[in-house]
Amino acid sequence: MAREAHDPHGEGLMEFALSEADAAFRSDLVGFLDRELAEGWSRSEHGLGSAVYTDFSRDFVRTLAAKGWLTPHWPREYGGGGQGAWQHFVLGEEMWKRGEPRGPQYMNVNWVGPALIKYGTEEQKRELLPPIARGDVFWCQGFSEPEAGTDLAALRTRAVREGEDYVLNGQKIWTSYANEADYCFLLARTGSVADGRNGISVFLLPLRTPGVDVRRIEGFVGEHSFNELFLTDVRVPGSCLLGEENKGWDIVRRTLAYERVGAPRYARAALVLDGLADWCRAAGLLTDPGVQEQFGQARALCEAARVLVYRVIDERAKAKEPSPMAYQARAAMVQAERAVGDLALDVMGSEALVEQSPGDAQFRNSLGAGIAAGSYEVQLNLISRLILKLPKE
Ligand SMILES: Cc1cc2nc3c(=O)[nH]c(=O)nc-3n(C[C@H](O)[C@H](O)[C@H](O)COP(=O)(O)OP(=O)(O)OC[C@H]3O[C@@H](n4cnc5c(N)ncnc54)[C@H](O)[C@@H]3O)c2cc1C
Numbered sequence: 603m604a605r606e607a608h609d610p611h612g613e614g615l616m617e618f619a620l621s622e623a624d625a626a627f628r629s630d631l632v633g634f635l636d637r638e639l640a641e642g643w644s645r646s647e648h649g650l651g652s653a654v655y656t657d658f659s660r661d662f663v664r665t666l667a668a669k670g671w672l673t674p675h676w677p678r679e680y681g682g683g684g685q686g687a688w689q690h691f692v693l694g695e696e697m698w699k700r701g702e703p704r705g706p707q708y709m710n711v712n713w714v715g716p717a718l719i720k721y722g723t724e725e726q727k728r729e730l731l732p733p734i735a736r737g738d739v740f741w742c743q744g745f746s747e748p749e750a751g752t753d754l755a756a757l758r759t760r761a762v763r764e765g766e767d768y769v770l771n772g773q774k775i776w777t778s779y780a781n782e783a784d785y786c787f788l789l790a791r792t793g794s795v796a797d798g799r800n801g802i803s804v805f806l807l808p809l810r811t812p813g814v815d816v817r818r819i820e821g822f823v824g825e826h827s828f829n830e831l832f833l834t835d836v837r838v839p840g841s842c843l844l845g846e847e848n849k850g851w852d853i854v855r856r857t858l859a860y861e862r863v864g865a866p867r868y869a870r871a872a873l874v875l876d877g878l879a880d881w882c883r884a885a886g887l888l889t890d891p892g893v894q895e896q897f898g899q900a901r902a903l904c905e906a907a908r909v910l911v912y913r914v915i916d917e918r919a920k921a922k923e924p925s926p927m928a929y930q931a932r933a934a935m936v937q938a939e940r941a942v943g944d945l946a947l948d949v950m951g952s953e954a955l956v957e958q959s960p961g962d963a964q965f966r967n968s969l970g971a972g973i974a975a976g977s978y979e980v981q982l983n984l985i986s987r988l989i990l991k992l993p994k995e
Contacts, residue, residue, distance in 0.1 A: 618912045620688065628692045631671065638665065639700055656782050659705025663737035666704070673711050673735045680719060680727060681735025687919040695869045702865070706742065706779040710734045713860035714741045714787055721845040721853055730806065744774040744788035744807070744831055745854070752980050754789070754854070755799040759833060761790035766840050770805065774831035780816045781829050783809055789854065792847050799851040804844040811836050859924030861975045862932040863914045867967070868907035871942040874964045875900055878942070882949055893949060900941040907934035926988035933981040936972045943968035
């Protein structure tokens, strides 16, 4: 919960403190995670996308759901707990610190479900939300294409209406978890290419539909996380369309605003930093003023990212429309991840290059952080235009 700080100069200061109920929730959750997760459980040991990581997350998420801790922030009628945005965020922080044991299902609860709640028909909500709230399904995100990453509005996957159905053809790339997913939240062009972002629609595609071919891509972030998705004459009923035809861009904008701060990366980076400090202390490096300065800078970046993300969550808790602050928060998280990754390489030297060591894991995390959910450079462009009001280059 955020509260306005004492602000004698009217500078819009704010301080954040959890309500008693949210603080008690965090403490229960930490105890639960200590019991449920084996000692040392973390993404760095199992590998994101590995079978052991994915299998674990399936069981773990069902346990979480049974406690009412998977979708506490959703409305009760859709399987939620009717709690606020802060409780969901506390969950995100604690999960991310532990390597995100919800696996791909963090996307379900963070942005897939909220998009269905806002734009879905009653039929879509009744069919698709309860399995998410029970922890029974995996969703993936089919946005990027080979020639449409940053320039997402250039996507070419087509959906053509035939009677009551749509027929999909095209290719997606970098589709995390598509190899395990049941559904894809997919963007396709229903208008002409010249319509740009005004000719795009969202489809809720069951991945077992004939004509869907998922192929693995080796990546730097984990054993098996990336995939390509080939769609050849994939026929789906009109009920798979989310929202209105050609109006998918509004849904995308909202979805990305949730996604940008969905992974509280600073929380994990700060823990890695603590581990690095222990390592440096043992190695006798922590008395070096240069090393101390690097630690100070990295810690400050983690804290700045935390507070900037809290401002975004505060907007959400007050039911305001997503604002450009999300770009700032995400850029700050990337800076924090990178500062900790660079520090690990600097102080640990070749030890940080050992595969799946904390240094290696942090370095890979920081690489992905600057690309996934929109690249860092593009966030800077958006900040310059929308927050600093600089002219478009
Ligand atoms: C870990 C991870 C998971 C991902 N998961 C998914 C997923 O599940 N589903 C999905 O759809 N996609 C996913 N992606 C893809 C991701 O969304 C894209 O990689 C991203 O949007 C960038 O697109 P691109 O790779 O085509 O790079 P490009 O758009 O080709 O950009 C290449 C480089 O050029 C820079 N650049 C491009 N345009 C500009 C500009 N105007 N100004 C300044 N610099 C610019 C970019 O910053 C970047 O550094 C994932 C990516 C990663 C790393």
